[in-house]
Amino acid sequence: DAKTTQPTSMDCAEGRAANLPCNHSTISGNEYVYWYRQIHSQGPQYIIHGLKNNETNEMASLIITEDRKSSTLILPHATLRDTAVYYCIVRPLNNAGNMLTFGGGTRLMVKP
Amino acid sequence: DAGVIQSPRHEVTEMGQEVTLRCKPISGHNSLFWYRQTMMRGLELLIYFNNNVPIDDSGMPEDRFSAKMPNASFSTLKIQPSEPRDSAVYFCASSTGTSFGEQFFGPGTRLTVL
Numbered sequence: 001d002a003k004t005t006q007p008t009s010m011d012c013a014e015g016r017a018a019n020l021p022c023n024h025s026t027i028s029g030n031e032y033v034y035w036y037r038q039i040h041s042q043g044p045q046y047i048i049h050g051l052k053n054n055e056t057n058e059m060a061s062l063i064i065t066e067d068r069k070s071s072t073l074i075l076p077h078a079t080l081r082d083t084a085v086y087y088c089i090v091r092p093l094n095n096a097g098n099m100l101t102f103g104g105g106t107r108l109m110v111k112p
Numbered sequence: 113d114a115g116v117i118q119s120p121r122h123e124v125t126e127m128g129q130e131v132t133l134r135c136k137p138i139s140g141h142n143s144l145f146w147y148r149q150t151m152m153r154g155l156e157l158l159i160y161f162n163n164n165v166p167i168d169d170s171g172m173p174e175d176r177f178s179a180k181m182p183n184a185s186f187s188t189l190k191i192q193p194s195e196p197r198d199s200a201v202y203f204c205a206s207s208t209g210t211s212f213g214e215q216f217f218g219p220g221t222r223l224t225v226l
Contacts, residue, residue: 036215043116043203043217044155087155099145099168100215102155 004088009107012082018075020106022088025069030092033064034100035073037084044087044102047073078110116218118204124224130192133221136185137206145215146179146189147203155203161187194225 005023012018024033035047048055048062050071055062061074075082087105117136125131137144145160159169161181169179176195181187191198201222205215 038155041220043205043220044215045217046214049214099157099160101157104154 004090004103006088006106011109011111012078014080014110014112015077018078018108020073020086023070024090027068027090031090033071034089034091036087039084080110083110084108116204116206116216118218118221120221122222125194126226127195128193131194131223133189133202135187135204135218138216141206141208143207144181144187145205148200150200196225199223199225
């Protein structure tokens with residue numbers, strides 16, 4: 001699977017948009033971008049995934065650059081409960097069993 | 113659905129003892145994963161099963177670790193004998209096994225080996 005690079009930590013003010021970047025410059029054509037987050041003392045939680053088009057769901061939006069070498073996860077109105085470690089993962093579509101390789105992630109701190 | 117269930121939530125044992133961690137996946141999911149998380153190494157995949165069959169156990173650290181899935185609703189991860197360096201949070205996750213299937217994680221078992 002392609003490697004990803006994320007900032008170690010970020011801060012965001014409550015109520016503002018949190019934009020979490022991820023570089024995946026070696027991504028190949030059949031690899032999807034997945035985002036998970038892990039709130040303290042809990043198991044990771046799926047957020048969103050995409051291939052090349054921008055995606056939006058009730059939790060977040062995913063913006064993928066045209067060359068697919070980077071992406072941004074957007075939490076439009078961050079709350080204190082969004083404080084967590086956010087993991088960007090790239091995975092082939094035909095990855096048997098949906099194996100995920102977690103990197104270090106970005107520790108997002110939402111502040112009042 | 114109650115989600116992925118893991119037991120025990122906390123386990124404290126002494127070095128050399130056998131430890132068994134248990135997982136009940138979400139009903140209808142046919143893929144099951146065991147992960148280990150430590151501060152030093154982050155979240156690591158140990159082994160995963162598809163339709164109760166172990167598919168990839170390359171992440172299992174050594175022969176002291178073993179995992180079984182006797183049926184679709186139950187899996188165990190056993191460490192025998194346990195060592196202090198096995199102290200970690202162990203997560204179980206399940207998914208539908210389709211190409212897009214997201215993984216649903218359990219609450220984890222915090223293992224401390226003294």
